[in-house]
Amino acid sequence: MSDRSTPPRPNLAMRRATRALKTLGFWALVVFVVLFSVFPFYYAILTSLESGSALFEVNYLPTSLDVSNYVSVLTKGPFPLNFLNSVLVAVAVVAISLFLAVTAAFALSRVRFRGRGLLLLTILSVSMFPQIAVLAGLFEMVRAFDLYNSLGSLILSYMIFTLPFTVWVLTTFMRDMPAELEEAAIVDGATPFQIVWKVFLPLLWPAMVTTGLLAFIQAWNEFLFALTFVASNETRTVPVAIAMLSGSSGQEVPWGEIMAASVVVTAPLVVMVLVFQRKIVAGLTAGGVKG
Amino acid sequence: MARLTLEKLGKRYGRVQALSDIDLAIETGEFVVFVGPSGCGKSTLLRCIAGLEEISEGELAFDGERVNELTPAERGVAMVFQSYALYPHMTVYENMAFGLRLAKAGKGAVEERVREAARMLQLEPLLDRLPRQLSGGQRQRVAIGRAIVRDPRVFLFDEPLSNLDAALRVQTRIEIAGLHERMAETTMIYVTHDQVEAMTLADRIVVLRDGRVEQVGAPMELYHHPANTFVARFIGSPSMNLLAAEPTDAGVQVKGFAPTPLTAPPGARGLSLGVRPENLRLAEDGETPFYEGDASLVEKLGESQLVYFDMGAEAEPLVARLPGALPAKKGDRMRLATDPEALRLFDDAGQAVRAG
Ligand SMILES: Nc1ncnc2c1ncn2[C@@H]1O[C@H](COP(=O)(O)OP(=O)(O)OP(=O)(O)O)[C@@H](O)[C@H]1O
Numbered sequence: 127m128s129d130r131s132t133p134p135r136p137n138l139a140m141r142r143a144t145r146a147l148k149t150l151g152f153w154a155l156v157v158f159v160v161l162f163s164v165f166p167f168y169y170a171i172l173t174s175l176e177s178g179s180a181l182f183e184v185n186y187l188p189t190s191l192d193v194s195n196y197v198s199v200l201t202k203g204p205f206p207l208n209f210l211n212s213v214l215v216a217v218a219v220v221a222i223s224l225f226l227a228v229t230a231a232f233a234l235s236r237v238r239f240r241g242r243g244l245l246l247l248t249i250l251s252v253s254m255f256p257q258i259a260v261l262a263g264l265f266e267m268v269r270a271f272d273l274y275n276s277l278g279s280l281i282l283s284y285m286i287f288t289l290p291f292t293v294w295v296l297t298t299f300m301r302d303m304p305a306e307l308e309e310a311a312i313v314d315g316a317t318p319f320q321i322v323w324k325v326f327l328p329l330l331w332p333a334m335v336t337t338g339l340l341a342f343i344q345a346w347n348e349f350l351f352a353l354t355f356v357a358s359n360e361t362r363t364v365p366v367a368i369a370m371l372s373g374s375s376g377q378e379v380p381w382g383e384i385m386a387a388s389v390v391v392t393a394p395l396v397v398m399v400l401v402f403q404r405k406i407v408a409g410l411t412a413g414g415v416k417g
Numbered sequence: 418m419a420r421l422t423l424e425k426l427g428k429r430y431g432r433v434q435a436l437s438d439i440d441l442a443i444e445t446g447e448f449v450v451f452v453g454p455s456g457c458g459k460s461t462l463l464r465c466i467a468g469l470e471e472i473s474e475g476e477l478a479f480d481g482e483r484v485n486e487l488t489p490a491e492r493g494v495a496m497v498f499q500s501y502a503l504y505p506h507m508t509v510y511e512n513m514a515f516g517l518r519l520a521k522a523g524k525g526a527v528e529e530r531v532r533e534a535a536r537m538l539q540l541e542p543l544l545d546r547l548p549r550q551l552s553g554g555q556r557q558r559v560a561i562g563r564a565i566v567r568d569p570r571v572f573l574f575d576e577p578l579s580n581l582d583a584a585l586r587v588q589t590r591i592e593i594a595g596l597h598e599r600m601a602e603t604t605m606i607y608v609t610h611d612q613v614e615a616m617t618l619a620d621r622i623v624v625l626r627d628g629r630v631e632q633v634g635a636p637m638e639l640y641h642h643p644a645n646t647f648v649a650r651f652i653g654s655p656s657m658n659l660l661a662a663e664p665t666d667a668g669v670q671v672k673g674f675a676p677t678p679l680t681a682p683p684g685a686r687g688l689s690l691g692v693r694p695e696n697l698r699l700a701e702d703g704e705t706p707f708y709e710g711d712a713s714l715v716e717k718l719g720e721s722q723l724v725y726f727d728m729g730a731e732a733e734p735l736v737a738r739l740p741g742a743l744p745a746k747k748g749d750r751m752r753l754a755t756d757p758e759a760l761r762l763f764d765d766a767g768q769a770v771r772a773g
């Protein structure tokens with residue numbers, strides 16, 4: 127008792143100092159990470175607001191607020207149409223992936239059948255092939271389905287990388303649902319579809335939002351398939367359209383417009399992540415906690 | 418509202434035979450309790466009746482109609498699960514209304530039934546809460562409410578009280594007994610491994626062991642006339658003393674004990690004599706004691722005390738439940754007596770030998 131009531135002073139001061147140092151270190155790291163990850167985007171915004179020769183001067187603070195790049199990107203050429211295509215493709219990919227994944231996850235997690243583990247591994251291994259390896263095969267498929275140069279080709283081909291992880295993640299989540307919950311619903315007279323729809327789905331929301339968002343981002347940013355399966359300007363999606371933006375003369379790269387277009391296509395993603403932020407965090411942690 | 422008949426019912430999980438040859442008839446409105454040690458198949462049998470588990474062999478009939486192939490909803494069963502299994506994203510009201518809505522009951526009818534069940538279980542102030550905003554006891558009542566609103570033909574409970582603390586368990590047990598009284602027409606089946614629950618709630622108890630029925634009967638019948646040593650040991654706490662006995666000229670006798678007036682069938686061997694701890698008392702002066710020995714352990718329980726007597730290295734100690742006021746302590750020499758009517762005799766297969 128007695129020696130605890132008189133704490134040695136220098137020890138306390140030192141502890142304070144280390145704590146301050148730790149806080150400082152923490153924030154220094156935060157600043158570094160933020161700078162590192164945000165700088166490219168920040169620089170794109172800066173550049174998108176400049177024009178003419180200002181583009182080629184290196185500066186780190188805004189010097190001008192010239193929106194002409196945005197105006198030209200959004201008014202001339204097929205860019206608005208490309209943007210719409212991207213929205214269409216990404217939304218369709220997310221919707222179809224989630225629907226198929228939820229139903230598949232139900233079967234893979236709640237129905238006992240032979241070869242279930244093997245099937246699950248096969249599904250996951252599909253996502254391990256590099257895109258370029260499946261390009262030729264997919265091209266044949268797209269042709270066979272008569273989808274060449276249509277948005278359908280992209281929706282079909284993007285499933286190849288969105289489905290494995292949506293199925294996998296949702297299966298993991300669904301497996302963690304207590305069996306008695308399903309049985310209670312069965313006793314209440316629910317069909318398998320009603321069980322998925324009315325009992326599991328509301329509980330899977332966080333996981334669905336998270337995987338859906340990741341699928342959206344992948345579909346939104348995909349370049350190689352979009353370049354290969356679509357040939358005309360009107361059916362292109364944004365990543366390819368940006369790469370194909372050309373200046374007034376063939377020699378000139380329109381950096382300002384490219385940057386303006388990039389900012390325009392990134393903005394929806396940022397907004398979406400911010401909107402769903404809380405759900406995403408819940409989705410990333412919910413699996414480990416019993417409700 | 419249904420009479421259940423189980424005929425040669427069996428359940429296999431691959432090579433594991435979880436249930437075999439279950440023959441049982443449960444009357445309309447009866448409260449039947451399945452008891453038995455862990456892993457004996459109580460839950461499996463209940464789930465077979467519910468329709469959550471496929472029946473491998475035999476037949477299950479409700480009111481004489483085979484229901485093996487029907488879904489739980491088609492059978493008209495309702496079940497209360499051990500973990501309550503409430504839908505976490507639905508309010509108490511929606512939880513109770515879920516089954517009715519799936520059955521396409523009209524809005525007014527749903528409202529009326531849910532309100533009525535809520536009133537019965539004092540859940541009215543909680544109808545808008547989510548399950549996670551309820552205490553364990555309240556969740557339990559919602560789970561019961563969810564089962565009641567569907568007005569089931571058979572009401573099933575799988576260890577519904579095991580997640581509650583002792584005080585709440587007693588209270589809920591009394592509530593369930595009240596529920597059975599109010600729903601006199603509804604057949605109820607209740608799984609537990611708690612003897613007190615079984616004895617207090619049951620019209621009839623079914624004792625299971627290794628997937629087979631050991632005995633079916635009213636609680637007091639099982640207590641007084643166990644069909645075999647397994648039931649004798651399982652029902653009653655502390656359990657019945659079983660002593661190796663031999664037939665003698667004077668009657669069946671346990672070594673070191675006074676002879677009893679029981680007679681064994683001719684040629685009987687490996688007999689056990691059963692006597693409940695509460696049927697042993699101190700011998701009066703002048704009375705020939707049934708047993709005389711030194712107490713090896715005394716457990717004071719308040720209103721009574723358990724006194725143990727060493728029966729040698731192999732055998733279990735003899736236990737006597739004596740009045741709490743008695744000044745007994747370890748090492749005391751005691752003379753015990755019993756009434757001949759309280760003695761039970763079992764043969765070498767453990768089966769009761771009737772009225773010998
Ligand atoms: N899905 C299953 N697959 C294989 N064996 C099973 C399965 N379910 C139960 N069993 C076996 O069937 C037997 C009976 O199990 P059951 O759950 O009915 O026991 P119980 O009497 O309810 O026990 P407890 O009191 O512990 O709940 C056990 O031996 C168990 O191992």
Ligand SMILES: [Mg+2]
Nearest residue numbers: 459460461576
């Ligand atoms: Mg059980």
